[in-house]
Every structure is written in structure tokens, then in C-alpha cells.
């Protein structure tokens with residue numbers, strides 16, 4: 001039903017080095033709003049620079065903290081979908097053959113059973129201290145405020161996600177680059193390809209000779225590097241693609 005599917009299945013059957021780059025689209029069928037595609041226009045309700053930036057957080061910590069608590073409630077209420085599960089199952093049947101890199105912070109890949117996930121943009125359900133290296137801050141003593149604060153120095157807890165303008169974790173980024181350099185096949189699933197450096201991983205893989213497969217019902221900014229475009233929703237395409 002998807003032209004090119006059999007070709008990709010053949011590549012999958014013959015690769016030991018598959019890299020997968022996912023974006024918000026793979027969680028769309030779990031009911032998690034995406035950011036930019038026409039569907040939900042998630043950011044329309046908020047201005048990203050106000051809500052998902054250190055400046056925005058320092059300007060109104062309670063507002064931003066409450067926004068993340070709201071998003072955590074949304075995520076806690078949804079389940080991984082067949083797309084997440086197909087990736088986890090394939091990796092289980094082909095040990096050591098898949099590196100899963102995600103821009104998503106929803107943790108649904110992990111909940112579907114994927115391990116060793118490279119969370120480029122961090123994890124929504126985790127917190128960290130706003131000021132690093134205080135030494136006095138005790139998570140178990142953080143006062144129950146919004147956001148929680150260190151009782152001794154007032155340091156605030158913040159979501160452990162990469163905000164606009166912030167650097168990615170060097171360790172995670174270097175592992176993602178190595179996977180993009182080494183892979184023979186990269187599947188790019190559910191991303192508009194609008195945000196760098198994440199989107200650059202597909203270009204890097206292409207430059208290193210990998211075949212690029214895009215799974216997305218809509219055109220994306222990475223289409224021109226694709227060898228095969230599978231125009232369908234991840235929860236339908238991935239189970240068909242990864243059945244073997």
C-alpha cells in the first residue's frame with residue numbers, strides 16, 4: 001500500500017546499523033499534540049520563547065512550571081502507540097542493530113520498551129536544578145512550591161528539557177553524531193525537519209553514504225535527502241515496515 005515499502009524492508013533485512021530519528025509526529029497517534037504541522041499548532045496557545053526558554057522561566061517561574069506540570073499530566077495520561085512499539089520490538093529482535101534518537105521529551109519510546117534512547121531535547125518527566133553546582137541543594141528537601149526551591153539557597157527546580165537557545169548535552173549529541181556517521185540506513189519518522197541541530201543528523205547520515213527513509217504523511221524539510229518517502233502515519237507504516 002506504500003510504494004517503496006518492500007525496498008525498505010529489503011534494506012532493513014540486510015543492515016546491522018540502523019539509525020532512527022523521531023519527532024513529535026510519532027507521538028501524534030498517542031494523542032500528543034505536535035508543534036508545527038497544521039493539525040494542532042501546539043505552540044499557538046503559547047509563545048515558545050516565553051514558555052520553553054530560560055529567560056521565560058526566570059521571568060515567570062510559576063507560570064512556566066505550571067505549563068510543564070500541565071504537559072506532564074497530558075503525557076502521563078497517554079500510551080505509546082503501535083509505532084513506538086514496532087521500533088522497540090524490532091530492536092529486541094535485532095540486538096545492537098538500532099540506535100534510536102528522538103527529539104521528543106515525552107518518554108513514550110522508553111515506555112514502549114526501547115532502551116538506550118538518545119533524548120536530544122531531554123526528558124519532560126525529569127527535573128534538575130536551575131543553578132548548577134550549588135552543593136547545598138537537596139532534592140528531598142526542596143520546598144513544596146511552584147517551582148520547588150532549595151530551602152537553603154532558593155535555587156529552583158526546572159524541567160530537564162533543552163530549552164530554545166540552550167545547548168544539547170554534549171554526550172548525547174556526540175553519540176547521535178556517531179550513529180549518523182556510522183549508519184547504513186536512517187529512518188526519519190514524524191519530524192518536520194525544521195529544528196537544528198537534530199535535523200542535521202539526516203544530512204550527516206546521507207553524506208556518510210546512508211540510505212534515508214522518511215515516514216511522514218506530509219512533506220517535510222528533509223524530503224530532498226530521502227531515498228524513499230513513505231507517506232503515511234507512523235502507527236500504520238512502522239508495524240508494516242518492521243514486521244520482519
Ligand code: APR
Pocket residue numbers: 022023024025026028029034035036037103104121189190191192193194195215216217218219220232233234235
Ligand atoms: N506519523 C508520522 N508523522 C506525523 C504524524 C503521524 N501520525 N502526524 C504528524 N506527523 C508529522 C507532521 O507532518 C510533521 O512533519 O510530524 C511532524 C511534526 O513536526 P513538528 O511538530 O515540527 O515536530 P518536530 O519536528 O518533532 O519538532 C522538532 O522543535 O518545537 C521544537 O523541541 C521541539 O523537539 C521539537 C522540535
